[in-house]
Amino acid sequence: xxxxxxxxxxxxxxxxxxxxxxxxxxxxxxxxxxxxxxxxxxxxxxxxxxxxxxxxxxxxxxxxxxxxxxxxxxxxxxxxxxxxxxxxxxxxxxxxxxxxxxxxxxxxxxxxxxxxxxxxxxxxxxxxxxxxxxxxxxxxxxxxxxxxxxxxxxxxxxxxxxxxxxxxxxxxxxxxxxxxxxxxxxxxxxxxxxxxxxxxxxxxxxxxxxxxxxxxxxxxxxxxxxxxxxxxxxxxxxxxxxxxxxxxxxxxxxxxxxxxxxxxxxxxxxxxxxxxxxxxxxxxxxxxxxxxxxxxxxxxxxxxxxxxxxxxxxxxxxxxxxxxxxxxxxxxxxxxxxxxxxxxxxxxxxxxxxxxxxxxxxxxxxxxxxxxxxxxxxxxxxxxxxxxxxxxxxxxx
Amino acid sequence: xxxxxxxxxxxxxxxxxxxxxxxxxxxxxxxxxxxxxxxxxxxxxxxxxxxxxxxxxxxxxxxxxxxxxxxxxxxxxxxxxxxxxxxxxxxxxxxxxxxxxxxxxxxxxxxxxxxxxxxxxxxxxxxxxxxxxxxxxxxxxxxxxxxxxxxxxxxxxxxxxxxxxxxxxxxxxxxxxxxxxxxxxxxxxxxxxxxxxxxxxxxxxxxxxxxxxxxxxxxxxxxxxxxxxxxxxxxxxxxxxxxxxxxxxxxxxxxxxxxxxxxxxxxxxxxxxxxxxxxxxxxxxxxxxxxxxxxxxxxxxxxxxxxxxxxxxxxxxxxxxxxxxxxxxxxxxxxxxxxxxxxxxxxxxxxxxxxxxxxxxxxxxxxxxxxxxxxxxxxxxxxxxxxxxxxxxxxxx
Numbered sequence: 001x002x003x004x005x006x007x008x009x010x011x012x013x014x015x016x017x018x019x020x021x022x023x024x025x026x027x028x029x030x031x032x033x034x035x036x037x038x039x040x041x042x043x044x045x046x047x048x049x050x051x052x053x054x055x056x057x058x059x060x061x062x063x064x065x066x067x068x069x070x071x072x073x074x075x076x077x078x079x080x081x082x083x084x085x086x087x088x089x090x091x092x093x094x095x096x097x098x099x100x101x102x103x104x105x106x107x108x109x110x111x112x113x114x115x116x117x118x119x120x121x122x123x124x125x126x127x128x129x130x131x132x133x134x135x136x137x138x139x140x141x142x143x144x145x146x147x148x149x150x151x152x153x154x155x156x157x158x159x160x161x162x163x164x165x166x167x168x169x170x171x172x173x174x175x176x177x178x179x180x181x182x183x184x185x186x187x188x189x190x191x192x193x194x195x196x197x198x199x200x201x202x203x204x205x206x207x208x209x210x211x212x213x214x215x216x217x218x219x220x221x222x223x224x225x226x227x228x229x230x231x232x233x234x235x236x237x238x239x240x241x242x243x244x245x246x247x248x249x250x251x252x253x254x255x256x257x258x259x260x261x262x263x264x265x266x267x268x269x270x271x272x273x274x275x276x277x278x279x280x281x282x283x284x285x286x287x288x289x290x291x292x293x294x295x296x297x298x299x300x301x302x303x304x305x306x307x308x309x310x311x312x313x314x315x316x317x318x319x320x321x322x323x324x325x326x327x328x329x330x331x332x333x334x335x336x337x338x339x340x341x342x343x344x345x346x347x348x349x350x351x352x353x354x355x356x357x358x359x360x361x362x363x364x365x366x367x368x369x370x371x372x373x374x375x376x377x378x379x380x381x382x383x384x385x386x387x388x389x390x391x392x393x394x395x396x397x
Numbered sequence: 398x399x400x401x402x403x404x405x406x407x408x409x410x411x412x413x414x415x416x417x418x419x420x421x422x423x424x425x426x427x428x429x430x431x432x433x434x435x436x437x438x439x440x441x442x443x444x445x446x447x448x449x450x451x452x453x454x455x456x457x458x459x460x461x462x463x464x465x466x467x468x469x470x471x472x473x474x475x476x477x478x479x480x481x482x483x484x485x486x487x488x489x490x491x492x493x494x495x496x497x498x499x500x501x502x503x504x505x506x507x508x509x510x511x512x513x514x515x516x517x518x519x520x521x522x523x524x525x526x527x528x529x530x531x532x533x534x535x536x537x538x539x540x541x542x543x544x545x546x547x548x549x550x551x552x553x554x555x556x557x558x559x560x561x562x563x564x565x566x567x568x569x570x571x572x573x574x575x576x577x578x579x580x581x582x583x584x585x586x587x588x589x590x591x592x593x594x595x596x597x598x599x600x601x602x603x604x605x606x607x608x609x610x611x612x613x614x615x616x617x618x619x620x621x622x623x624x625x626x627x628x629x630x631x632x633x634x635x636x637x638x639x640x641x642x643x644x645x646x647x648x649x650x651x652x653x654x655x656x657x658x659x660x661x662x663x664x665x666x667x668x669x670x671x672x673x674x675x676x677x678x679x680x681x682x683x684x685x686x687x688x689x690x691x692x693x694x695x696x697x698x699x700x701x702x703x704x705x706x707x708x709x710x711x712x713x714x715x716x717x718x719x720x721x722x723x724x725x726x727x728x729x730x731x732x733x734x735x736x737x738x739x740x741x742x743x744x745x746x747x748x749x750x751x752x753x754x755x756x757x758x759x760x761x762x763x764x765x766x767x768x769x770x771x772x773x774x775x776x777x778x779x780x781x782x783x784x785x786x787x788x789x790x791x792x793x794x
Contacts, residue, residue: 001514002666003519010665043462111678115403251464275406275407281508286649288649
């Protein structure tokens with residue numbers, strides 16, 4: 001009796017749940033400490049203490065009717081101003097509160113902006129491998145997600161295929177920088193070429209093609225790599241951001257959209273986003289966490305912790321003969337399956353109590369994703385299991 | 398360049414904003430204390446102190462990774478259990494955590510359940526006057542909202558018209574008890590008759606017709622009136638609840654759905670609601686506030702405060718000759734416009750610095766809504782303005 005579109009999604013969710021339940025089953029047999037769950041992007045670094053202090057201070061000293069009350073659907077004006085100022089300090093931009101819309105995480109923000117932009121049948125392009133939820137977000141509003149085939153050499157953007165995929169129906173392009181699941185950061189050169197193509201196609205078709213940059217991992221970068229600020233390269237850019245990873249607040253559901261003045265139809269898009277935030281049922285981003293995020297938006301999570309996990313894991317896995325994409329950001333590692341069918345490989349890994357995610361969930365079969373936002377112990381203790389797995393596949397020379 | 402559906406909604410929102418701006422303009426001329434804004438359902442009673450204490454205690458004593466982390470899309474198991482237990486104590490029901498899904502307020506919950514149920518073209522019936530956002534919520538998923546004409550005598554449910562409106566395409570019925578905008582509570586007799594009709598029509602058409610009861614005002618009732626617990630009267634009932642009014646936490650965005658075992662396809666509906674919470678971008682209800690709401694779910698707001706406002710306002714307005722529906726719940730008063738076109742009457746009221754909302758926003762032209770969740774001062778000081786307005790229309794005898 002549930003809707004047809006939800007039926008399929010529920011079946012899919014059941015498959016994911018089956019995997020979790022399998023993990024729990026393994027833990028009950030072998031002990032939790034002997035099961036190495038790399039399947040979830042749930043940070044293992046605690047939120048900075050400043051977040052706790054900020055919330056308590058807000059509750060003790062700010063006007064309680066204001067702290068718990070409705071505000072503009074875009075969020076508190078002072079919060080939006082603080083965040084714009086912080087971005088301007090870090091990125092040399094000149095945003096104001098009129099460019100910031102507070103959202104229920106990045107997932108809320110992406111749904112809001114897609115609701116604003118998409119007519120049924122409109123096309124949205126993204127690049128494989130990509131975060132699988134994009135398909136659902138685009139489908140929510142009758143849009144069609146088209147994925148550009150992966151660049152299996154460097155996992156940058158396959159721009160040649162991309163250019164061919166753009167049509168007059170292309171309303172938006174989503175990129176995820178740093179990328180989930182590969183951990184790759186798209187370079188300035190790649191972004192410049194992307195912008196060139198999109199500008200050219202806008203002219204050719206006389207359309208507006210919006211670039212939606214999903215950036216929850218913006219601050220999680222290693223080896224001094226920089227994430228280009230996309231609004232500087234392409235006028236029709238909208239940024240989606242979340243504090244889920246940078247402040248370890250995924251459960252609190254807080255993020256924002258950056259909607260720059262340079263955007264075609266800026267005013268309609270911003271007003272539309274306010275209205276969409278309302279009618280999709282978010283109404284506004286959770287109020288206390290909005291105020292806390294504004295106070296803490298210059299705080300950083302412990303990037304060093306993730307970096308150590310990355311080095312240990314990447315070092316060991318390549319040493320064992322696995323073919324891995326070297327992550328420059330986020331907390332994911334993308335590894336080639338030693339056999340073509342990565343589902344088979346995931347099953348074999350499970351026998352060593354290693355829980356990995358299939359690449360096909362990201363539009364890239366033949367690979368697996370490891371989320372290394374786990375404890376150091378999990379990383380270190382998993383290595384013998386990975387070594388045994390490598391031996392099983394004859395990778396160790 | 399924004400979508401066609403959003404264009405209309407943005408235009409509509411602009412009209413609402415224009416009203417707010419007019420209020421601000423009036424305040425800048427006459428002083429804020431001389432403008433009587435009855436347009437917004439934003440509680441003027443502070444959240445109970447227990448909410449603040451609970452949040453601080455959670456931050457100081459619970460595991461920080463758990464408090465800020467992802468959990469099941471349905472919400473924390475212990476939170477859902479606490480809420481089920483509280484409902485069972487109050488209502489004599491026997492819900493478990495498997496019947497409770499934590500949501501981003503009632504607005505989030507309604508969107509989730511409509512996403513689960515509706516195929517494009519499905520019909521949803523509600524009763525005028527109704528909360529105007531229902532139209533948007535139903536349209537979000539391609540559904541069609543049909544409104545039963547109001548019962549202008551008692552503002553109960555017009556069941557004769559309702560029965561005729563049900564077709565094989567009717568997937569759901571939404572009622573709002575106590576009602577926004579009238580403040581009327583539907584009696585047990587009304588609910589029994591409603592259930593009878595729906596049961597009969599389910600049999601006739603061989604369909605499941607879900608009753609969605611939107612109950613953010615459940616605890617706000619006066620004169621000892623009781624709000625019937627609808628799951629007892631009709632098996633296919635889903636309840637949407639919010640702590641926005643009962644704990645004065647509208648900005649925090651916290652509520653829940655009750656999905657009873659008695660529901661047709663209970664399992665698919667519950668699993669579907671979890672998946673819908675995820676893919677609509679809510680992911681989960683905000684985590685800290687989930688935990689705080691569980692601790693405070695037996696707390697009550699200051700109903701006495703609203704009741705006093707109600708008595709003062711209802712007493713004075715009827716005294717001045719206005720024709721008002723006597724509110725038994727919520728914090729709204731629905732008043733007949735002395736002229737057929739209530740838009741004209743709202744404009745006349747504005748000249749007395751009284752801000753009212755047009756009945757047509759609730760599918761009931763010829764009436765206006767007053768939200769009396771304002772300060773006592775606003776209520777008392779507004780009376781001379783209402784009196785002058787009544788005199789202008791020749792109502793005072």
